[in-house]
Amino acid sequence: MELGVPLPRRPVPGSYGVPFVSAVRDRLDFYYLQGQDKYFESRAERYGSTVVRINVPPGPFMARDPRVVALLDAKSFPVLFDVAKVEKRDVFTGTFMPSTSLTGGYRVCAYLDPSEPNHAKIKQLLLSLLVSRKDAFVPVFRSNFGALLDTVESQLTSGGGKSDFTALNDATSFEFIGEAYFGVRPSASSSLGTGGPTKAALWLLWQLAPLTTLGLPMIIEDPLLHTLPLPPFLISSDYKALYAYFAAAASQALDAAEGLGLSREEACHNLLFATVFNSYGGFKLLLPQILSRVAQAGEKLHERLAAEIRSAVADAGGNVTLAALEKMELTRSVVWEALRLDPPVRFQYGCAKADLEIESHDASFAIKKGEMLFGYQPCATRDPRVFGATAREFVGDRFVGEEGRKLLQYVYWSNGRETENPSVDNKQCPGKNLVVLVGRLLLVELFLRYDTFTAEAGKKVVITGVTKASTSAVNRTA
Ligand code: HEM
Secondary structure (H helix, E strand, C coil): CCCCCCCCEECCCECCCCCCHHHHHHHHHHHHHCCHHHHHHHHHHHHCCCEEEEECCCCCCCCCCCEEEEECCCCCHHHHHCCCCEECCCCCCCCCCCCHHHHCCCCCHHHCCCCCHHHHHHHHHHHHHHHHCCCCHHHHHHHHHHHHHHHHHHHHHHCCCCEEHHHHHHHHHHHHHHHHHHCCCHHHCCCCHHHHHHHHHHHHHHHHHHHCCCCCCHHHHHHHHHCCCCCHHHHHHHHHHHHHHHHHHCHHHHHHHHHCCCCHHHHHHHHHHHHHHHHHHHHHHHHHHHHHHHHHHCHHHHHHHHHHHHHHHHHCCCCCCHHHHHCCHHHHHHHHHHHHHCCCCCEEEEEECCCEEEECCCCEEEECCCCEEEEEHHHHHCCHHHHHHHCCCCCCCCCCHHHHHHHHHHCCECCECCCCCCCCCCCCCCCHHHHHHHHHHHHHHHHHHEEEEEEEECCCEEEEEEEECCCCHHHHHC
């Protein structure tokens, strides 16, 4: 047994500065003058500690109190997963909460603490929905993303050698999720037609504006997005159209919700939120990030992925089965590595339920009941004390093999360790397994078709070339 030297106790260093003025100044640092990573890293450096007092955006007038204790290493961060120690009520988006008129007047699951009775009912509804649809995910993903890659190929030929994957993914992920969860394509719904992704994007913006930059000049964007909420009435007709799709398409899930003791209406607003905000919002960010990381990793990795994927699919008779996916260790590692380096949800919050001790690698800190704890995921999951000298690099096979798998406990993207599972009693993402499955399916689709591909990543990820597969998984079985 490791005896371990007791860590020195330190007061949490840092400063909130002058009320109001410093919070606004810090917001400008965060969005425009330093950028997110630098904002946190520079403060950790200044105070010589990865547990540090800072202001977080958006600050005035959006948030009542911007003061938090930031947890910026892999060791202190997991206190945020412990719902016995932190209260998760209304902290999903942090120090501000969007108006409930954007969610039908309800506080939806992501804002509920597990001590609130509806949390378990709604989370059970979502976990059961995902289990009940498990056979749909692979074929529905393949048909939707197969069509996306057909479009990529025709755009590469006709569109000057470029195809905007980010835009295609925005449209395709929306269709995929609707069809996979409810068996009804959103574009086939009379209330949405092909306008679903745009309505969804606007509704997301209305909630996330305080945490967003659109790349406009600071002088226009900061007052417009970060100071006061965007008026909910401007978006209510779009929300109604989204709601109408769910009320019709999700009737089976809504029946199940009534069986769990939820009203149809509350369940429907929750299904909408979990599908459009949690799932669609997540895949909008994650799939272009995976594509971009894999493109940058280059041909050697592509070769290894293609070999692994084609051989597992060939062994399964040329079919993409769940069992075949389980054999693709490198493919899964690549998805975890993308989630580690670029966690799509970067901020997590929790309010200390009682006086607590929190440990970083170097010191122990006393936290008072009621203090807001905040974790910036990229600092925790790129912690060099855990991931070594390559912590900031993309290492595709990092999680392969026994040693690699030991590192999985430090992958936190789902608001829990990758070695743990979501339940009705915790706040870990119920989409955890689905997300890793979808990431793998993207790679499978790509490398069944192509030996290699190239892409440029800026604000958008643009595919610039594909090389068709020289061997086929189906042929290998012949
Ligand atoms: C919660 C990330 C996809 C449903 C969370 C949380 C994170 C997260 C970090 C915890 C937030 C917090 O409490 O601070 C992601 C990412 C996704 C993704 C990065 C995709 C890339 C999904 C999917 C679903 C889903 C596919 C589908 C059901 C939820 C729900 C919660 C949640 C309902 C609240 C859980 C609870 O209250 O216990 N997700 N998620 N998410 N996620 Fe996901």
